[in-house]
Amino acid sequence: MKDILGQRRARIILENAIKQEKIPHFFLFVGPNGVGKVSMAKEFAMTLNCTSTDKPCRSCNICLSIINNKNPDFMLINNETIGISQARELKEIAFLSPISGRYRVFVIENAENLTLPSANSLLKVLEEPPSSTIFIFTVRDLGNILKTIVSRALIVPFSPVRREIIFSILVERGCPEDAALEISYLSEGNVEKAIEIFEAGNLERRLVPYLDIESLESPDTVLDTIAISLRDSIIRLAGGDERFIISKSYKSMINENRLENLIESFFFIQEIKTLEESNSDWKLALALLYRELEVR
Ligand SMILES: [Zn+2]
Known part of the structure; x- marks a missing residue:
């Protein structure tokens, strides 16, 4: 993986996560806006799913489709608020097997915008995520998100860009x-x-x-x-x-x-x-x- 916008610490945490026998299934990317959280999520999704030996190659079909937001297993959700019906829908999709690669990756941008009922509804799936699904929530500040959610996640900190x-x-x-x-x-x-x-x-x-x-x-x-x-x-x-x-x-x-x-x-x-x-x-x-x- 490469250091997106100089985010070396985040890159190392993610690389170590991949090396573990059991890859964690829920990540919280924490840091200010405009510092590369979504780009890093893409980099991570490519590394998990890339078909080349040198991952991510950025040139195989899977890498390219993630870069171009056209991969069916990479879902970027960035609504102002995520309502309960959308949360339920997400849960259903989370239990389906990935279509093109090994892992389905859901990125919920600005997860502080989750309403309380939708956060609670997602909590179950975050507790016991399906083995081939990975959730990444991006937030500006950990203080804005339910403690029960924070406690289940691997925290990946992002700094302001140099x-x-x-x-x-x-x-x-x-x-x-x-x-x-x-x-x-x-x-x-x-x-x-x-x-x-x-x-x-x-x-x-x-x-x-x-x-x-x-x-x-x-x-x-x-x-x-x-x-x-x-x-x-x-x-x-x-x-x-x-x-x-x-x-x-x-x-x-x-x-x-x-x-x-x-x-x-x-x-x-x-x-x-x-x-x-x-x-x-x-x-x-x-x-x-x-x-x-x-x-x-
Ligand atoms: Zn690739």
Whole structure:
């Protein structure tokens, strides 16, 4: 198997699982969005079912059909919520023998969206899964899922993707290096988010003008941008090397501020995020931050 998006720890756990005499039948892939959980599930399903000696070969019929989402034994379920009737249907299919390979692999994405009745209904099959069926649930956080489910699973942890990896993925897709570096910081280890920012294409206009704060739906991108500028300004003020500067496009955004003010502004950013999370009014606070930093 290969390290999908640098997820070495996950790869090793899965490889060891395959080597065991009795392969575990229920896995929980735990980690933030956009870090390769589904791609790793595919890699695992290919390794289990590939017909070549060097598994996964990525070129036999089974590997190719899994890559292209056309394998009848590889089911990726990513509904917003998984209702009780779908859970029952899954249980029925789970007891059928696989059609093309040795194992049937069910991947339930964002399993925190399972309703309580459907989770309970699946619990039985997770307790005693049919010998040729493997369940993989992906979740962002173990805290969001029933303990009775967690206790039956082999936990496979995923980490945020390293910045260098995100950088090279973006450059491969034609993103200029300057922008790729900046996005690799903004995307917080989430490849999907990084590609989204790149494809949206308005890297220059992430910082809305002061007067448009009222029309903002979320402060997230603006705050991320300001955080990068603050970081850059602190490096400049401290006489750091130009090579460590990420954002070339906001050179003049933060004027003549003292180091103290810049550091305080970091705390302010955190406070605005907290306001948003608790559904309080963050727009006034954001306007104050703009004033403070003389953003125009
Ligand atoms: Zn193969």
